[in-house]
Amino acid sequence: SVLHYGQEVFEGLKAYRRADNTIWLFRPAFNANRFNQSARRMALPEIPVEDFVGSCVDLVRADARWVPVKDGATLYLRPFMYASESFLGVHPAHEVTYLNIGSPSGPYFDNGFSPVSIYVSEDYHRAGPGGTGEAKTSGNYAASLQPQEIAAEKGYAQVCFLDGETNTYIDELGGMNVFVVYRDGKVATPQLTGCILEGGTRGAIIQVLADEGITVSEERIALHQLLDDIRAGKVAEFLACGTAAVVTPIGKLGGKDFELEVPTGPMTKHIHDVITGIQWGRREDPHGWCYRVL
Known part of the structure; x- marks a missing residue:
């Protein structure tokens, strides 16, 4: 149903590999809370903050080799939830799917820090x-x-x-x-x-x-x-x-x-x-x- 009615929310955050080879997230609880605020507005269920953060932690741990070593590059995480029930009709879905994907990411703008x-x-x-x-x-x-x-x-x-x-x-x-x-x-x-x-x-x-x-x-x-x-x-x-x-x-x-x-x-x-x-x-x-x- 998401393809017809757009009932979907997502988030974006990064995993950073530091000079000592440890890997960190930045303000993941903020993203978890904003995800739930978005979910409420789109009539989707909320996810406990610890489960949202846990999905990010587990993904990064499983795919730690994909967290870039290059300075400034990160593993960009995209948690998302969408209406996955098969139906045609304008009402909130009774079945939704939550997933989290990640991809190595470089600078957002091609020229880096420039106007x-x-x-x-x-x-x-x-x-x-x-x-x-x-x-x-x-x-x-x-x-x-x-x-x-x-x-x-x-x-x-x-x-x-x-x-x-x-x-x-x-x-x-x-x-x-x-x-x-x-x-x-x-x-x-x-x-x-x-x-x-x-x-x-x-x-x-x-x-x-x-x-x-x-x-x-x-x-x-x-x-x-x-x-x-x-x-x-x-x-x-x-x-x-x-x-x-x-x-x-x-x-x-x-x-x-x-x-x-x-x-x-x-x-x-x-x-x-x-x-x-x-x-x-x-x-x-x-x-x-x-x-x-x-």
């Missing part, structure tokens, strides 16, 4: 109020594919979606959250409205900056105001974050009637170094985010 170009879609939305935007479900990604093709034809790497209600506020990139760093020291990220997927990396960044005495403002960020602030030189950096890419600077922002170069700066690199340092065991892990597998 990417983002196209703002004003004609398409990935989610709307009361919809499934805060769930990690396949339909949200399917909705982003055509705008992504349009952006690629225009020479952009990713799409930035606006809110589906007013077509005014920045939501997310479809697979990544965003942060704005202002020259006056303020850092802001779009607030979670029910239309934005809450990212684990997003939460980690907010905590890392809080540890350094920087409060991140979670607020509605209007596109027109962001563009004005970029033109006025008030924006120091604009960055995207997610499990796959970790953190990447945004160097160009374009749309129907605008194309602006966005400055880059040290904050994005600093955040990247702190988060990856914790993931790879090169920095202290003050919040116990890392989970040893082997």
